[in-house]
Amino acid sequence: MEVRSGSLKTGLPARAIADELTEALYQAPGVRIERIVSTGQVTPEGQWYDQESDEFVLVVTGAARLLIEGEAQERELASGDWLLLPAHCRHRVTWTETDKPTVWLAMHFASTGPA
Amino acid sequence: MEVRSGSLKTGLPARAIADELTEALYQAPGVRIERIVSTGQVTPEGQWYDQESDEFVLVVTGAARLLIEGEAQERELASGDWLLLPAHCRHRVTWTETDKPTVWLAMHFASTGPA
Numbered sequence: 142m143e144v145r146s147g148s149l150k151t152g153l154p155a156r157a158i159a160d161e162l163t164e165a166l167y168q169a170p171g172v173r174i175e176r177i178v179s180t181g182q183v184t185p186e187g188q189w190y191d192q193e194s195d196e197f198v199l200v201v202t203g204a205a206r207l208l209i210e211g212e213a214q215e216r217e218l219a220s221g222d223w224l225l226l227p228a229h230c231r232h233r234v235t236w237t238e239t240d241k242p243t244v245w246l247a248m249h250f251a252s253t254g255p256a
Numbered sequence: 257m258e259v260r261s262g263s264l265k266t267g268l269p270a271r272a273i274a275d276e277l278t279e280a281l282y283q284a285p286g287v288r289i290e291r292i293v294s295t296g297q298v299t300p301e302g303q304w305y306d307q308e309s310d311e312f313v314l315v316v317t318g319a320a321r322l323l324i325e326g327e328a329q330e331r332e333l334a335s336g337d338w339l340l341l342p343a344h345c346r347h348r349v350t351w352t353e354t355d356k357p358t359v360w361l362a363m364h365f366a367s368t369g370p371a
Contacts, residue, residue, distance in 0.1 A: 142342040144324055150336035167312055167340050171286055172365050174312055197282055197289055201336060209259055221265035221316060225282050227257040246314065248363065250287050
């Protein structure tokens with residue numbers, strides 16, 4: 142495998158676009174790293190993310206709000222803020238900035254126990 | 257496991273300090289995520305990092321230069337820049353900013369093949 146490189150802050154849309162952009166940066170057994178770019182998208186009403194694996198998520202630029210099931214208040218996320226969401230911790234993104242892109246770095250860690 | 261959270265941009269030293277700060281944010285079989293804070297530190301002359309596992313490294317704030325063995329030029333890294341360093345890709349950090357902290361997010365992925 143060769144050295145790969147990039148910037149999380151390039152190739153961003155100049156204005157709000159219809160869908161989130163998701164780009165895989167690295168994938169290996171048990172690990173997937175993605176850059177996600179939001180421009181106002183949220184998780185549709187009544188839907189939750191419910192993932193098989195732990196997720197580490199970082200807001201690189203921009204801002205977002207995220208609700209974790211069972212919590213009374215949304216969490217406010219700004220640049221540099223990270224969350225470690227255990228597998229099956231249901232959560233929804235309730236707000237992302239609309240006037241500039243919000244860049245997320247998301248890492249998913251599949252179960253790596255013995256087969 | 258509970259939801260954990262934090263900011264990569266808090267708890268930074270106000271001035272250059274003697275040693276890098278390394279803080280583990282997440283550890284699971286085959287994965288370790290760390291925040292590293294540099295204030296001018298570099299890899300000692302003649303030494304190389306030579307790691308057993310792939311590493312994904314992101315400069316969150318600050319700036320650095322990194323030399324990969326066999327490359328003629330150092331790579332300049334600014335906020336948002338990432339590198340995927342394959343296992344045993346020898347590299348050294350040749351410069352980090354001295355007037356403000358450089359924050360790295362480093363992820364190490366151990367081999368997760370069958371035992």
